[in-house]
Amino acid sequence: MNSKLIFEIAKSLLLARWKQSMVAAVGVTFSIAMFITLLGFMTGLNDMLDGLILNRTPHVRLFNEVKPNPQQPSNLVKGLGYVLIQSIKPTGNGQNIDNANAILGALHRDERVLGVSPKVTVQVFYNVGNIDITGVINGVDVEAEQKLFHFGDYVTKGNPADLKNVPNSIILGKAAAEKMMASIGDVVLVTTSRGDRQSLKVVGLFQSGLQDLDKVQSFASLATTQKLLGKPASYITDINIKSVDILSAPAMANEYRKLFATDAEDIQTANSQFETGSDVRSVISYAVGITLLIVAGFGIYNILNMMIYEKMDSIAILKATGFSGSDVKNIFITIALTIGFLGGLFGLIFGFLLSNIVDRIPFNTAGLPTIKTFPVNYSLKFYVIGMVFSIITTYLAGMFPARKASKIDPVIIIRGK
Amino acid sequence: MSEIILEANAINKSFHDPVTIPILKDITFTVNKGEFVSVIGRSGCGKSTLLYILSTMDTDYEGKLYIDRQLMNNLKERELASIRNEKIGFVFQFHYLLNEFNVLRNVMLPGIKLGKYAVKEVEHRAMEKLKILGIDDQALKLPNQLSGGQKQRVAIARALINDPLIIMGDEPTGNLDKKNSETVFDIFHQLTKEFNQTLLIVTHDNEFASRTQRIIEMEDGRIVKQ
Ligand SMILES: Nc1ncnc2c1ncn2[C@@H]1O[C@H](COP(=O)(O)OP(=O)(O)OP(=O)(O)O)[C@@H](O)[C@H]1O
Ligand SMILES: [Mg+2]
Numbered sequence: 061m062n063s064k065l066i067f068e069i070a071k072s073l074l075l076a077r078w079k080q081s082m083v084a085a086v087g088v089t090f091s092i093a094m095f096i097t098l099l100g101f102m103t104g105l106n107d108m109l110d111g112l113i114l115n116r117t118p119h120v121r122l123f124n125e126v127k128p129n130p131q132q133p134s135n136l137v138k139g140l141g142y143v144l145i146q147s148i149k150p151t152g153n154g155q156n157i158d159n160a161n162a163i164l165g166a167l168h169r170d171e172r173v174l175g176v177s178p179k180v181t182v183q184v185f186y187n188v189g190n191i192d193i194t195g196v197i198n199g200v201d202v203e204a205e206q207k208l209f210h211f212g213d214y215v216t217k218g219n220p221a222d223l224k225n226v227p228n229s230i231i232l233g234k235a236a237a238e239k240m241m242a243s244i245g246d247v248v249l250v251t252t253s254r255g256d257r258q259s260l261k262v263v264g265l266f267q268s269g270l271q272d273l274d275k276v277q278s279f280a281s282l283a284t285t286q287k288l289l290g291k292p293a294s295y296i297t298d299i300n301i302k303s304v305d306i307l308s309a310p311a312m313a314n315e316y317r318k319l320f321a322t323d324a325e326d327i328q329t330a331n332s333q334f335e336t337g338s339d340v341r342s343v344i345s346y347a348v349g350i351t352l353l354i355v356a357g358f359g360i361y362n363i364l365n366m367m368i369y370e371k372m373d374s375i376a377i378l379k380a381t382g383f384s385g386s387d388v389k390n391i392f393i394t395i396a397l398t399i400g401f402l403g404g405l406f407g408l409i410f411g412f413l414l415s416n417i418v419d420r421i422p423f424n425t426a427g428l429p430t431i432k433t434f435p436v437n438y439s440l441k442f443y444v445i446g447m448v449f450s451i452i453t454t455y456l457a458g459m460f461p462a463r464k465a466s467k468i469d470p471v472i473i474i475r476g477k
Numbered sequence: 478m479s480e481i482i483l484e485a486n487a488i489n490k491s492f493h494d495p496v497t498i499p500i501l502k503d504i505t506f507t508v509n510k511g512e513f514v515s516v517i518g519r520s521g522c523g524k525s526t527l528l529y530i531l532s533t534m535d536t537d538y539e540g541k542l543y544i545d546r547q548l549m550n551n552l553k554e555r556e557l558a559s560i561r562n563e564k565i566g567f568v569f570q571f572h573y574l575l576n577e578f579n580v581l582r583n584v585m586l587p588g589i590k591l592g593k594y595a596v597k598e599v600e601h602r603a604m605e606k607l608k609i610l611g612i613d614d615q616a617l618k619l620p621n622q623l624s625g626g627q628k629q630r631v632a633i634a635r636a637l638i639n640d641p642l643i644i645m646g647d648e649p650t651g652n653l654d655k656k657n658s659e660t661v662f663d664i665f666h667q668l669t670k671e672f673n674q675t676l677l678i679v680t681h682d683n684e685f686a687s688r689t690q691r692i693i694e695m696e697d698g699r700i701v702k703q
Contacts, residue, residue: 065589072577377573380534381587381635382562384555471529474569474647 066387069378070394077367081395084363085403087356088454092407092446095349097414099442102341104419104435109338113331116209116268118177118300119309121330122163122322124155155181160296163320172303172312177204179298180285187249187257188240195236195276197250199285208302211279218244218264223281230284231264233274250288258288353449356403357457360396364461368392368468375465376473389466396458397451404450408443481546482642482675483508483531488540490526500526502698504540508643511673513665515686518695524679527695528647531677532565533557545642562591566636568649572628574620580607580631581616588638599638606634610664626657633664637674644668646678650685662688 074081157163160178167176180199185192202223205211212220215231223229230250232242242248247259260280268274280288286295301316303309306327313326368375375388419436488504491497500523508514516524529535531542533549536557542549545564549557561567574583581603588599607613610630612623620628629649636644644665650658662685668674669690678689686692694702 062590062592065586069586072575076577373571373573374575374577377575378586379558380532380561380567380573382558382590384558386555387558387590469534471535474529474534474571474573475525 084359087359088403089407091352093410096411099345100415102345103437106338108435119303120301122299155297174302184250222263229263230260231279234267235274357453360457376470379470385466392462400454480510484543486541490538513669515689523698566641566644568646570648570651572632643675
């Protein structure tokens with residue numbers, strides 16, 4: 061009953077000064093709209109950059125680093141006095157992961173693993189006339205790569221599935237292809253470091269967005285690569301793992317390192333500097349949004365002060381006829397919150413529309429083949445935060461004038477008449 | 478013996494600005510139910526000051542104040558507000574109507590605040606009060622569309638809406654011409670006679686006072702005659 065009455069009085073005071081109230085509300089609308097747009101855009105950018113690196117980076121990578129045998133001959137002959145050993149070379153299987161099939165099987169059964177993609181990397185030379193260009197061919201399981209790391213998004217020409225369907229085929233990095241003047245259907249000659257030669261048919265071009273990468277990287281199927289190396293089908297150099305929860309990657313890497321006796325690297329370690337940029341962009345958006353809101357808050361503070369000044373008489377008689385100080389305070393806080401709520405609501409709507417416009421602005425860059433317009437993130441989170449912020453700011457802006465109003469002494473006002 | 482509505486017991490008040498000046502000295506009196514009391518005295522003798530204390534709006538005083546046999550000292554601001562709402566009706570020299578609301582709504586506001594009756598019922602009662610004051614035909618107008626006398630009658634209707642124990646007035650006819658003052662006086666008179674309404678009215682108008690049942694005369698912050 062009481063709250064309804066307070067709302068009615070607040071409404072009538074608001075309507076009596078609707079122009080100024082609207083200006084105050086527009087201030088809130090503007091700041092919330094900017095906040096939503098900015099945050100959506102910045103997060104869109106973050107997501108895009110995440111996509112550029114994180115989406116294509118395995119959460120855990122298993123591989124064999126070529127390194128000296130930890131069990132050195134000098135250890136074996138301990139206790140025999142002086143031992144002179146020369147020219148110890150790395151030994152073993154090179155980069156091959158031992159028992160790769162068993163490891164793949166174990167990973168498939170692990171519930172924390174979203175998927176695995178085995179890989180064979182091989183250093184090659186692309187033979188162009190007299191000149192050899194160094195390169196790396198990644199032998200991949202096309203389907204797994206596509207599913208886990210969006211391989212197809214970066215194949216700008218040709219069909220990724222052809223890697224599997226066409227024997228001895230290759231997808232060239234775009235920059236490398238340009239150097240070789242090779243296009244789809246052409247045949248390129250590659251030489252492995254051991255001197256084996258092989259002609260491969262170009263079935264597609266690949267553009268990662270990182271120019272340096274595109275100069276050297278090419279893709280072929282696992283079988284083609286293994287054949288190139290003269291290795292059996294069990295030869296695997298990398299196992300790329302995508303986990304269900306990216307945050308558990310370091311723990312998983314540690315575990316696999318021990319379990320499978322391979323090297324294991326997690327994404328957080330590999331890209332530790334990456335988060336910083338994202339954080340800075342978020343902080344900037346929040347700072348701008350909050351600054352605008354504070355300015356809008358002063359607008360509300362002003363209009364309320366003006367209303368209270370104008371309505372001294374009304375406040376006095378309300379108090380004389382039985383409204384308590386807190387009733388009066390609630391009236392003015394209701395006014396502030398109404399301005400904040402309506403302003404905020406329109407802010408969300410305009411913010412959404414503005415985001416939509418930004419989302420349509422063409423944004424073509426050679427480095428990002430999948431991006432055609434500015435990236436925008438429409439997360440509901442920003443809208444909730446925007447609304448909460450506008451309510452909190454207007455509440456704070458309204459509280460001080462409202463408290464002042466609640467302390468007005470009716471005797472002083474009435475005596476003044 | 479009739480029922481005591483209001484009792485002031487040894488009320489003293491001083492202003493401390495800039496030096497302490499006693500304004501009210503040892504004010505002691507009672508008002509019984511159905512009495513029409515007027516308070517007179519020279520300008521500056523403390524009539525308004527006394528009325529603000531009696532109305533519970535001013536709490537900065539010494540002495541005891543009882544309304545409806547309940548001690549007002551030590552009550553909280555919120556409790557005093559609800560006492561004013563329920564038991565006291567006010568009429569000031571200025572009407573203090575809210576321009577955003579029409580006449581009817583102005584009269585209804587303290588009634589809705591009290592919450593004793595449903596809004597519809599409060600509206601019905603407000604119309605009855607306006608009828609008593611002869612301005613029911615103005616109910617839907619805005620206050621600034623009324624004459625001074627009409628506004629003051631709306632203010633009286635508002636004071637009546639919760640059937641208060643006592644109506645207090647600080648020169649309610651002070652802004653009105655002879656004829657309108659006459660009307661307001663007649664209304665007060667009718668209220669005491671027909672509805673046994675208790676009234677405590679501060680006035681400058683000696684003729685007005687002489688027609689009330691009882692006159693309290695003040696001089697220099699003291700009651701000299703009652
Ligand atoms: N806030 C204040 N500070 C100091 N002195 C005050 C204050 N308010 C009133 N006074 C003094 O108190 C005295 C009584 O004032 P009050 O308004 O009660 O007189 P009154 O009897 O109502 O006069 P009038 O008939 O002119 O309305 C006056 O001398 C006035 O100057
Ligand atoms: Mg006075």
